[in-house]
Amino acid sequence: MAFPHDPAGSFRVPEFIVREKEEAYVAIDCVRANWVCLNRAGIDLLRSLPGKTLPEAVREASARLAFPAGETEKALRKFLAELARKEFLSTGAIPCECVERSRLLRPERLHEVWIVTNYECNQACRHCYTYERVANDRRRVRKEALLAMIDECRALGAEVFYLTGGEPFLRGDLFELIAAATARSKAILFTNGTLITADHAARLAAHRERLVVQISLEGPDEEANSLLRAKGSFALAMEGIGHLLRAGVRVGVSSTPTPQTAARLPELTRLLAGIREGGRGVDYHHIIYVLDAGNAREGRTARLSCADLIDVVTGCKDAVRRAREDGVRTGIRITNDKIFEAIASNGPRKDMCGAGYTILGINADGTLHPCATTMHDDSFNLGGLLDGRGSYLPGEIGRLWRESAAVQRIRSFTVLPGGGKVEDLRYFHGGGCWYHMRNPQGDISKEHPYYPAYEALTEKAILHVATKDIPPGDPSKASPLPRIYSSMARTRIPCAGVRKTKDLSVSGMDNGYCICFA
Numbered sequence: 001m002a003f004p005h006d007p008a009g010s011f012r013v014p015e016f017i018v019r020e021k022e023e024a025y026v027a028i029d030c031v032r033a034n035w036v037c038l039n040r041a042g043i044d045l046l047r048s049l050p051g052k053t054l055p056e057a058v059r060e061a062s063a064r065l066a067f068p069a070g071e072t073e074k075a076l077r078k079f080l081a082e083l084a085r086k087e088f089l090s091t092g093a094i095p096c097e098c099v100e101r102s103r104l105l106r107p108e109r110l111h112e113v114w115i116v117t118n119y120e121c122n123q124a125c126r127h128c129y130t131y132e133r134v135a136n137d138r139r140r141v142r143k144e145a146l147l148a149m150i151d152e153c154r155a156l157g158a159e160v161f162y163l164t165g166g167e168p169f170l171r172g173d174l175f176e177l178i179a180a181a182t183a184r185s186k187a188i189l190f191t192n193g194t195l196i197t198a199d200h201a202a203r204l205a206a207h208r209e210r211l212v213v214q215i216s217l218e219g220p221d222e223e224a225n226s227l228l229r230a231k232g233s234f235a236l237a238m239e240g241i242g243h244l245l246r247a248g249v250r251v252g253v254s255s256t257p258t259p260q261t262a263a264r265l266p267e268l269t270r271l272l273a274g275i276r277e278g279g280r281g282v283d284y285h286h287i288i289y290v291l292d293a294g295n296a297r298e299g300r301t302a303r304l305s306c307a308d309l310i311d312v313v314t315g316c317k318d319a320v321r322r323a324r325e326d327g328v329r330t331g332i333r334i335t336n337d338k339i340f341e342a343i344a345s346n347g348p349r350k351d352m353c354g355a356g357y358t359i360l361g362i363n364a365d366g367t368l369h370p371c372a373t374t375m376h377d378d379s380f381n382l383g384g385l386l387d388g389r390g391s392y393l394p395g396e397i398g399r400l401w402r403e404s405a406a407v408q409r410i411r412s413f414t415v416l417p418g419g420g421k422v423e424d425l426r427y428f429h430g431g432g433c434w435y436h437m438r439n440p441q442g443d444i445s446k447e448h449p450y451y452p453a454y455e456a457l458t459e460k461a462i463l464h465v466a467t468k469d470i471p472p473g474d475p476s477k478a479s480p481l482p483r484i485y486s487s488m489a490r491t492r493i494p495c496a497g498v499r500k501t502k503d504l505s506v507s508g509m510d511n512g513y514c515i516c517f518a
Contacts, residue, residue, distance in 0.1 A: 005084035009091030033349035037466035042482035100414035101351035109157035111358035131295040164190040196240030201247035220267040245277035258301035266315035273323040344461035350430030354511035
């Protein structure tokens, strides 16, 4: 909704910071997660407007900006009206109150549900944060119970299911679970890819309109991949990718950068960009941020610096660009880059993620969790879903989602600093994954190990989105007339390709987008 704009009133503008790229100026309103991109005349005029009336602004613009004769008031009125539409100018009060999400959001509708199909795995990865369960726990929810849970989650609004493990292909009824998950929803299957045969790929192809298979790889060759995964797994995973592509199944690849492997991940992106089987290529390469837990903690593979994380994401993006410059026909995306561009492009302000609001996780031990990242951690158990015979208790997912004390605590997590001002980009990126924080109820900028990376990647994305359509050498950059090149769309955006829950908050608040998992 546009700010009030009365030509007889005095002008007010929100507080903003300015970033410059190639003589274009991006004014960023951190409190409202909003920005507008202007030329030099535009940013100078915006800075001069607070407290002025329209006649005062016209007089100053005529003197300072050398407008063509007779065009000053006409051009200025048009510019000011556009600023108001972009929520960067008002003649009414601009509220500055920052309200935490728990006072605005309610669990209106699920969006995604993670299902741990089983804990057992045919590998023992050195960065696996659930390794204790993988090594020792053989519990799994029976097929009939899982099918009932999938139906209930869909009735609660779930539009996408993530099937993960352990290694899901060690579960004999996996294809029946995939059929249920894709019946009226999308599904992403997470696997290390080493057990996928041509027959498996053919069976998965029956669901290819709604299914993506995401395969884990940690480097561009056996040497790099085996630093974290089992020896010989690189060739098997690559073979699995080939089987899937030839069967027409969509394939993504995920990697978890560690100090041992981060530098070579752009090479993996370049390798993936060149793969083409059966007329298909790999859809995306996704970077998962390693958790300091399980084997990652024991093996010190979680000690990745923010600088290295930024280098990985930007390096993988550059690898795609270079591949295309070399003539490679590829549609591969770096999903992290696309997530940051979405964050920079659209939406109301974001506060933490959708864990416990739009996201739930069903664990292989029959318990409900707020998201995928917490599946290994009993302290985030929202409650049990099974009776003494292992059958699902009808309605229990919905009841726990709305009422459990544990989920209420998670919904109280917020990026809102205690009484402080918002002067960074936290309301754009939403803070990333709260589970990385040492204290999830502390100041995210101090408690989150990857916070500087989120800030840097968000700013890079804002500058890219704001300036990408300005032609090189555009003469309007030096024009005396103010110009708005682009602005942030004030609408919600889809997550994982489908619509998220409706925004009911008057002040425009949303759950953030999960940067850890795509």
